Amino acid sequence: MGERTLRGARLGGQSFEDERGIEFAARQQSGYKCQKGHEFEVTMSVEAEVPAVWECPRCGAEALSTSGAEPVAKAEKPARTHWDMLLERRSIKELEDILTERLELLRGGEIGPAHLHRSNARKSKSKKTA
Ligand SMILES: [Zn+2]
Numbered sequence: 001m002g003e004r005t006l007r008g009a010r011l012g013g014q015s016f017e018d019e020r021g022i023e024f025a026a027r028q029q030s031g032y033k034c035q036k037g038h039e040f041e042v043t044m045s046v047e048a049e050v051p052a053v054w055e056c057p058r059c060g061a062e063a064l065s066t067s068g069a070e071p072v073a074k075a076e077k078p079a080r081t082h083w084d085m086l087l088e089r090r091s092i093k094e095l096e097d098i099l100t101e102r103l104e105l106l107r108g109g110e111i112g113p114a115h116l117h118r119s120n121a122r123k124s125k126s127k128k129t130a
Pocket residue numbers: 034035036037038056057058059060061
């Protein structure tokens with residue numbers, strides 16, 4: 001944790017009109033300050049996720065965002081897991097039914113490790129699963 005000062009500077013006056021007078025998509029100014037105290041602002045689209053760290057244009061060191069964004073607390077959108085994908089296709093109820101069904105088969109020796117198979121001993125009504 002550095003001695004990052006959160007100042008009201010970037011909330012202040014400066015209104016940056018586009019140099020060419022063209023109205024662009026909404027932009028935002030993101031303030032950064034490097035370890036050596038160099039402060040600068042980066043203009044980016046408001047849709048852009050403000051990076052917590054930016055390279056200082058003066059010394060090349062890592063500059064931290066003065067907006068309070070922490071490099072570690074990077075709010076990444078959680079990756080879609082297999083579980084998420086599964087839930088998009090099946091409801092919990094369905095999954096429970098399937099689980100119950102499979103557990104019954106497993107306990108009945110229908111599926112699972114070969115040495116547990118009891119299906120050889122009795123007639124299996126279900127097709128053998130590989
Ligand atoms: Zn610097």
